[in-house]
Structure formats: structure tokens, C-alpha cells
Amino acid sequence: MPLSESPYTHRPVANRRTCLHGSLAFAVLASTTIARAEPRLPDGLCGHAAAASLRLQAARILFDGKRPKPDPPMPPGTPAWDFLDVAYDVTIDPATKVASNVVAVSVRANTNASSLGMFLDEGIGVVSVSAPGHVVTSSEQIVAGYNYVTLSISPPVAKDAEMALALEVGGELACAPGFGPCGVDASIKHFLDGSIFPYWVDPLEPMASDVLSTSIVMRVPAQYDVVASAALVETTTDGQTTTTTWQSPQVLLTMTVGVVLGDFTTLLVPGLVPDTTVVHDAATPEWAPDMVAWTASVLPFMTEMAGQPLPFGVATIKLPVIDGFPGTATNGMTFLADSYAALGPEGFEEILAHEHSHLWWGVTIYPSDPTFWLVEGLATHAQMHYTAAHHHAAEDLEAYLGVRHRWQAHGLRYLTDPATLPDLQLADWQSAPSGQPDYTVWAYFKGSAVLEHLRTIVGDAAFLEAIDAWVAACSYAACTSEDFRAHVEAASGKDLGGFFDAFVYSTHYPRLAVGFEPSESGAVVRLEHDQPIDVELELVLELANGNVERKLVTVPPGPFETSFDLGAPARVVKPNARHDAIVWSRSAVTGDVTFDGEVDGVDLIRAARQSGRRAFDPAMANTVWSIDTTFDAHVDLVEDGVCDAADLGVVTDNFATLRSP
């Protein structure tokens, strides 16, 4: 069945190789000081400055961004082809870069279909192609390091008919430095879709994906160990060549293959079934034992979050630093480069958590509507909650998560123009941001910010129950954001139509003013925002008796007042900081940065402490690594992304503003 797919950014080869990972943890955990010290980190997450996916490029190549009219007509989003099975038989020698791939493809037409596209490494071309009952011709063009091949089929394959395509491609791989889909220069050689393996492009829906079965035969010089993104069936050798056979009963079209060659040491991760391993270059074992320990912790966490285990074992490939390939995840395989060791153990582990989470969010579950929020956004969300649970459980988790989400908040509010970032649900794939930092902020930050906003509203239990249901219903199935909404509504008992309309299908950043008058047993709270929507959020009320109460409120447009009877006067009333990336709140009292309704010495200290901080380093404005998560936007009273004398001046100008006695 058709699924759709994401421009996985980390290489132009799009696909569902997820990655944002490391980047996230980095900025949040390490702050800008460390980020600036690591020049190898990519501009975006997943390692690619250019965020546009190969498939998005393909859409432009194929039909200048406009979807052709299928004959007979089909609903929007329906691809021309359903892939059923693909078998690869690859011979490759990394030393010479000479490679060939004999491909057997079984597809079924959803309409009268006459073409099929694929990306290959620019050094690889079509050797032969045929299909019984059809004449198949190929044309090629070089695009950004790829050879884009169009197969033309005559007569067209009739709707609902199947075609068996026999294809051979081959040549000398370029695998240019910085080219993500393949690399032969490092100690670990890697080959993904878009190299000797075709990266398939549906002519009607370039972002579409299917569930299909695959088999891979790899023939490589005998000195190499081989790991592929499938289950190993057989290994043979004749002393010159090692032949391995791999099979997957179901994969998504957009992440069909990942293969690595090298001299490997394989470490078994204890306690996980099916067998899960960490694979590293035998000469560079550093961090490998850590990855074993982290994987033993991360995968159970993600399994619990998803509500069910993965259908495959996982090989974690510890990569050396490879330009253009810092990491990703695919079917039963997670890649992560040593680049992120600069983050220190906790940050490195969190990046691995992001990548492992993609084994669910992207590898087995992929929304079929044009959005990435349930792939990259959910992976970013998962990594932060993993770190919170495993390294900060003894802290105030609400406060911890609030600070962590400053990465998203500053990315949305300062680093990019919030007025120009598209909605999470795109009108079409071509409207995805194509540059950095916009793509990363949109796909990873905005997606995870809205998820955190949602989770804070519905609560952890309902959110996780919905995730479980989403995974159960949507693994290897065509689901959309509407399906996700239905699961969250079922779990929470809330009508979330308004929420999704406001934050998924359109965009709002409500500016919320928070005021209150303490009462003997609580507070009268006055809220007002500037958007024509209902804004639901959790208020945190700090009481004079030291207790902290949390209350959900729904704030309609216009002035809104509500009261709380909590047993003691309220001292502070503020939104949960986990909303901050989406709801830009301020005290109703100018200069009050602590939300106690008064301007005093505590506000002065808060503002003074922030003095000199910037939301992001303008010298690095093309990357999310420029964001400083120690910057507190509530202190940026003049809203210019800098905390300085101007903000302090707002505090002093309004100093000693007290509520009426």
C-alpha cells in the first residue's frame, strides 16, 4: 500500500533515513559553547546543509512541481505504482569502486503507468532493462551527484496489472566526498539507496512509499565483513569473494537498503530479543561499549513508548567521521558517527536515542500525508524524554523539559521567521522548506514543539496510550495526521479538532498575557492572547504555602478570567514552560519576568543574569547549533533576541510595580 515519505534531509537522497538526532541533544545539552567548538557538526540535523530531499528534487525534475494528471484519475496522494518486491544482486569492490546490481522488481500499476524514476550514484548507469510484454527504454541526467534515470514503458502498464522489471545497473561509483548515499574512503564503506542501489521515484507521487519485501545478495572481496539492513540468511565464500544473502519480509520503499563493509567487531547487546548488536571498525573500538550500554537502555525505553517491540533485530553501526553521513536509521539498522562524541556521553547517547527511535518513527511507521512532524518531530520528542527519564529523573522534570524545549522555542521564534515557516501539514511536498536552518526548525523543532504542547495538554498517560495505538494501527500501513489525532482523542477523551486545525493544519503562536490577583485560597487569573483560536494550556500556580498546582485552562479569544480555589494564595501564575515554543507568554505586568505579578529585585537579578546572552549566535545563523538554550526569552522584554541593557531598562523603568494592597 502506498505510504509517503520524507525528505530525510541528511542527504539529498531523502528517504526515511532519519537523523536529526545528535544535533538536538547537542544544542540543548551542551549549549552554544560546545557547539561552537565542534566544527564538524552539520548545519542541519542529520548532517546535510541542504534539506531538500532527493525526491523533492525529483518532483521538480519530473513535472516542475506540478502533479501530472493520471489516467484514469486517482485521488491525490495515490502513486502510479505499488512496489511489491525488489531483489538486489550486487557485486562491488570498494577498492576499484566497480559495482553492478542485477535488480528484479515486481510492481503493480494503480493507473495506466508508463514511467518510473530512480536515482543512482552519478557513476552508475543502466546496463540493460526489460519487462515482458513491454518495451522499456531509459534516459539519464546528472543531478547533484546523482544519475537520475527515467524508465519509459511502452505500452503503459494497465491499471491493476503487474509488471516484472529486470534491470541491471553498473559502472564505477563516484561516491564523491560529502555524498551521503555512499562512501568508500573511510574504514567503513557504506552504500544506501541512491548509490548502487536505486532510489526509486514514483512519477506521480515522488514522496510516496510502499510496503514491499526485499532480498539482497552482496558479493564482495573476501577481506570484507558485510552487514545489511535485513536478516542474514546465508554466508558463503570461495576464498576470493564473500557472498551474503539477506531478506526482509517488509520494508518501506523509501528505506530499502543500507549496507556496510569493513573489518568489523560485533558486540552483542545483552538482554534484547531478537539479537541486537553494535558493529564497529575493529581498529576503533572507542565508544562501542558505551553504545552497547546505551542501546540496552534506549531500545527498551522506545519499546515501552511505542507499546510494542520492533519486528527486527537492530545492528547499530558506529561510524567514523564521514563527511555527509553522520548517521541515520533504516530497516533494522542504525548508523551513528563519532562526530557526536564531542557532545560528551549524555549528548552522544541522546543522539543515539533519536536514531533508534526512528526505527519506529520513520522506519516502520510513516505518515502518508505531506508532513514530517510524526517522524522527525516524534524522534526529537522521544530523544528528549529519553534523556529526561534516564539522566534527569531526580530533577524537576517539568522544569527540565521546559529548558530543553528552548531549543525549539528559539529556533522558531528567533532563528527563523515564524511567519514564513510552513504549517506542519504541507499543502504539498514542494512547499517544504529547502534551506537551513528553516528545514530543521520546521521538521524537527516545530514538530516536536507541537507534540510537547499536545502532550502537556492531554497528559503523559493519554499521550503514551495514543502513541501505542498509533504504532499498533499504523506500522507498515498508510496513516495520516488525522489518524494520529483520532488516537489521541480516543486516549484523552478530548476533541482535538481545534488543536490540530490551529497547530498542525495551520500555524499560530499565541502571545499570551498572564495576570492574576491572589485570593485567600488561590487566585483570580486573567489571560488574554492575540489569536482567533481557543488556546488550551497548563497553568502552573505556585502557592504561598509552598505547594505547586497545575491547572488546564482553555483561553478563548479576548479577555478571559477564571479563578482557582487551591487552599492558599497564589504567588506565581505562569504557563508550563513546555508550551513556550508555541505559546509565547508574558506577564501582564511589564517588567515582571518571574510571573509573580510584581517587578522587584528578583526580576532584576533574572534580567541581569541573562545580560549578554543571545537567542542564537548570528555568526552561525544558518545552523540550529547557534541556539543558546540558556537564553530565557521571558527576559527578552524588547524581543530582539538579545538580553542587554534595554531589557534591564524595562525592569528598572517599571521597578517596584506592585499589586494593590
Place this chain on the structure above:
Amino acid sequence: MSRFVATFAAVSIAAAGCSDDPPPESESAFVFEPGPAFAAPAISLRGVEVTSDRVVLEVVGHGLGSLYGVAWRLSYAPNILALHEMTPAPAWTAAAAREGAPGLLVAGISGTGAFPGADVDGDALVTLRFDLARSSPTSIEFVVDRSMAEAADGTAIPDMTWVGGALVVR
């Protein structure tokens, strides 16, 4: 800093100019008497000068390691005292003081940015100058639940003692 001081001075002078109270009593017997003995960490008031129309006090820190900032409120009789100005010690690059209501001083001092904090023990944090409307006894007390001292690591210094005092006739 001078900007803040100038601002406060203007405000407090204006307030003092409104007084119709009778002239102060004899200066010779009118003094500031600090509060009882205390244990560090603490912040106290120390008398510097009492004249017929002016009271000068210091806010003094005791046993405060890596002090980043202090926020406090002082209450006093508004018909006797009014803030004239606050002058912070040089270490405190951000400061503000103003009467939030008659008889209620709201004040704060702080380092800025990456200020590493200051070890304070017996040092004056600020000097407060009040206009004295009349030499009548009155207490000057910290509003303890609205006062706090913060360390460089961002945490509130625990177990603080706040010690005010009184203007008394001897």
C-alpha cells in the same frame, strides 16, 4: 549604575518634598539601633549616619559565598522615612530601588552576565539614604518572605537571616 541612582534620587526627593510633618526632635539622642545578634548567612542593616533630616544605612552581607544578587524589601513608617537614594557597592553592576508604596522599599542588586559572584562577609552591599521627616522611633524591617539572596550558581542561598533595626531615642 549612576543612572539608576539618579532616577531614585529624583523620585525620592520629590516624595520628601511633600512632607508637612513637624521638624525633627533632638538629633543627639536619636540613633539607629541594629537588630539582635544573628548567625550567617545573613543580611543586616548597619547605621552610618542619623541627622535631623537624614538617615543613612548600609545593607550588609554576612557569610555569603559567591553572591550573585540580592532582592529585598524594607518596611518602615512612611510618615517618618522616605527613600532618598540607594548607592550600590561597585561590584553590583545592576541595581534598582524604589518605594513601591509609602513605607515599602523595593530593592535589588546583582552582578550581570557571567559575573562569578562575590564572597561577602561584613561588606556593605548598598548604602541607603532616607529623608527623615521627624525623629520619631520606628522600626525598619526586611519583608522576609519577599527577600532573597542568590548565589552565582542560580540557587537561592538557604537559611538566610534578615536583620533590620530601629530608629530609637537614647
